[in-house]
Each structure stands twice: as structure tokens, then as C-alpha cells.
Amino acid sequence: MFESHYVAIWRLLRRLGVRPSQLDDATQEVFAVFVRKLAVVEEGKEGPYLYGVALRVASNEVRRGKGEPTLHEVEALANLADAGPSPEAELAQRRDRLLLDIALDRMPHDLRAVFVLAQLEELEIRQIAEIEGIPVGTVSSRLRRAREEFSAIAKRLRAELDSAKGPAHDRRR
Amino acid sequence: MTDDADFERRLLAAAKGDAPPRESQEAALAAFLASRAMLDALATSPPSSPPPSPPLPAGPAPIGGAMVQSALKWLLTGAFFGSLVTLGVAEALRPPALAHLVSSASAAHFGPRQVPTALAAVVPKVALDRVVPSSSSGSPPGRLVSAREVPKVPALAASAGPAPSEAVEPSVVAPSPPVASPSRTSRLAEEVVALDAARAKLASRDYEGALRATYDYRVLFPAGELAREVDVVVIEVLSAKGSGGEARARARAFLATYPNDPHASRVRSLAE
Numbered sequence: 001m002f003e004s005h006y007v008a009i010w011r012l013l014r015r016l017g018v019r020p021s022q023l024d025d026a027t028q029e030v031f032a033v034f035v036r037k038l039a040v041v042e043e044g045k046e047g048p049y050l051y052g053v054a055l056r057v058a059s060n061e062v063r064r065g066k067g068e069p070t071l072h073e074v075e076a077l078a079n080l081a082d083a084g085p086s087p088e089a090e091l092a093q094r095r096d097r098l099l100l101d102i103a104l105d106r107m108p109h110d111l112r113a114v115f116v117l118a119q120l121e122e123l124e125i126r127q128i129a130e131i132e133g134i135p136v137g138t139v140s141s142r143l144r145r146a147r148e149e150f151s152a153i154a155k156r157l158r159a160e161l162d163s164a165k166g167p168a169h170d171r172r173r
Numbered sequence: 174m175t176d177d178a179d180f181e182r183r184l185l186a187a188a189k190g191d192a193p194p195r196e197s198q199e200a201a202l203a204a205f206l207a208s209r210a211m212l213d214a215l216a217t218s219p220p221s222s223p224p225p226s227p228p229l230p231a232g233p234a235p236i237g238g239a240m241v242q243s244a245l246k247w248l249l250t251g252a253f254f255g256s257l258v259t260l261g262v263a264e265a266l267r268p269p270a271l272a273h274l275v276s277s278a279s280a281a282h283f284g285p286r287q288v289p290t291a292l293a294a295v296v297p298k299v300a301l302d303r304v305v306p307s308s309s310s311g312s313p314p315g316r317l318v319s320a321r322e323v324p325k326v327p328a329l330a331a332s333a334g335p336a337p338s339e340a341v342e343p344s345v346v347a348p349s350p351p352v353a354s355p356s357r358t359s360r361l362a363e364e365v366v367a368l369d370a371a372r373a374k375l376a377s378r379d380y381e382g383a384l385r386a387t388y389d390y391r392v393l394f395p396a397g398e399l400a401r402e403v404d405v406v407v408i409e410v411l412s413a414k415g416s417g418g419e420a421r422a423r424a425r426a427f428l429a430t431y432p433n434d435p436h437a438s439r440v441r442s443l444a445e
Binding site: 006007010011014015023024027028031093096097099100103119120122150151154155157158 | 177180181183184185186187188191192193197198200201376
């Protein structure tokens, strides 16, 4: 259904670095382009086409509004715990999601795109090559580097979190 | 204290089930339906009659009717890449008024699959007997967490959306039925998690694990709203692991019961 695609594209854009405040507009932009281009989209290629548009929209958005949230968002979220009746599990999930986006933000954009499509959207290398318009070999090597990069970033992020934990708690007292 | 690999896995897992807030989905859907109605009009009306003015920035380029139909059909059936189909679940989380909107707008393509008033009543209970796998080594329930942020479901006043009233059937403007209860939406979120678990195992070629996960699902949600999606996963698993005969038998039974299901074409290919 339309909503499944809408959700998928929204999520993809988020993971590709579009800021929450811009997400709705960016998602609608993708579909507006799609509807306009229906006539030239080959039958059966609608999925790759939508993804391709989403990649372009995301990289434009990211170029426009670089350098927003970092670890302070995570701290803000921790403070949220005092405020709302939100269940703990949900809060933990939101926090992890935020951390994920922070980690992704630290990746080079080309690696990030391949990583998100392969690791999170579970597309095949062949499909990614088609969407991005690059050779399969390039996708493979980017994906390999992207995985290494993400591991390293996650490791650093975790260390930063651990060292940030103390002060954040003090501040709340 | 978790180690680095766990931390990494947790971050990646957090991406699952991330979804936009209800309101933005509804606004987008209304805009989309409006543009869709416009395209339908373009596709069916004779060239002499002018098309209704579109609310979207989409310029009404001359588009072949067949092309439009197939593209819209694709968009509405969710014939997307594998894992994304899971997100068809969003459909089940839709407030009843919206369900009505979509079902009436898409009935022309797919027949009356979405019955708006009681989604739960639509879910076939027969599926349970048919599809429970023979290897019943189900792991214990109770480990499911709510992975999806379930926002409050606002009562959608269909007439208040940006969709022009002439573009949709009059039934759409009916008053909003009662809103889904939080317990129902959180249960649906759990269903999504259970279905995702089965799909993930299928994707990683862990066929026994996938069957166990579908079994878990049926134990946990005997009248689940995603039973059909689970049926499809079972058929795919059986087909993938080489139990072609059983896969075909189940695929035929599925098609006989739900000939108009959005998954029908996929299932049909497995039935051959």
C-alpha cells in the first residue's frame, strides 16, 4: 500500500541524514517527483526509481543543513525520562535510534548510503548498484569499508557515551 | 555492561520499525489520493474533457492510461523489495476512517480486501490450522518488545484533509468511527516484531528458525491481524527450503481463500 512505501521512504531518508524537521517535506518531495515521472519510469522499476529519488533528495537535504545534532540530543533524551510517562523500553529504543543516526552522521555520505540500503533496508548488492547507478564491484567494496567504518564509529560512540555518563548525571542533580 | 558488538547490533536493530507519526502519514496519504484521483481521471476521461485541477505540484503531463494504472497498482499493492513489504503493517495500524478512505479508493483495483469497520473480523481463523508448521518446537513467548513507536491515533476527519471532495467517493466523508485503543495498537506493534523476526530468519536462510518464528506468532496471536502475511512467509520458507510440494499446496489454498490479496501475485508465482 501507499503507506508502506511512504514509511519505507521516510525511514530511508531519516537514516540517510535528513533532519526530523525536514522529513515530511522531503518524503512528499520524493513522491511528488515520482508521480510527475510516472510516464518515464519503466514498468517494474518503480522501486529502484523511488529509492534513487530518495537518495538524491537526501543528499541535497544533507548538503543544505549540515552539522546539527550530536551527543547533546542523547542527553536531552535521557532527561526526557523524568518528564514523560513513556515506557522505559520505548525510551531505550528511541535513544538507540538516535545513537544510530549519530553514528550514521559520522560516516562519509557515499558509504552511508550503501550501508543503509544493504544493512538496514536489506537490499541486495545488485539492487543497490542499480539504484545508485554504479558497478556492483564498487558497491561491494564500499559496503566492506562502510561496515568497518560503522564498527569503528560505534565503538568510539560507546566510549564517548561512557565518559559522558558521569557529568550528565551530575547535571541533573 | 555490553560489549562493542552488542552495542553495534543494538543500534542497527533500533532502525527496525521506525515510522513517521500518524499525522504526517495521513496528510501524505490524502495528498497522494488526491493526485491519484487526478491521474485516474486523466487515464479514463476522453482527451476533450479537461482534468480536474490537481492539488499537488505534479504537472499533469500526458500519461498513458495503462502505464498509470500499472504504476498505481504497483504503488498500492506494495510490490516492493522483500523486507519492505513487512511495512504493509502500517496498513493495519490505520484508523478505521482512513481504512475506509483507502479501501473505497482502491477497490477498483483489488476488490474489497479492506473492510473498514472491524479489521480484526477480517482476519481468517482458518489459517491457523492450515499453516502451523509440523515441527512444533516453538520457543517460549514473552520475549517480544514493542519495537515500533506507536503514536496516538488521531481521529481522522477525512473531509478536513487536503483531498478535494470531488475526487473521492461520498462515503469517505462519513463521521470518524471510534479510534483504535492503545492496547490494540501496541499489540499490533508486537505482531510486527514477531512477523519481522520470521522474515529476518527467512532472509538469512534460517528456514527452521523462520518456521519456528511463524509458529511463535500463531501461538502468541491466534487471531492476529497479520496472519496472511505470516501465511506468505510460511509459503516462501517452504518453497525456499525445497519443500516445493507443500509450498504449492499451501499457495493454492491461500489463493483460493484470498484471490485478491495484495500478495496474490507473489504467492501465485510460488504455486507454479
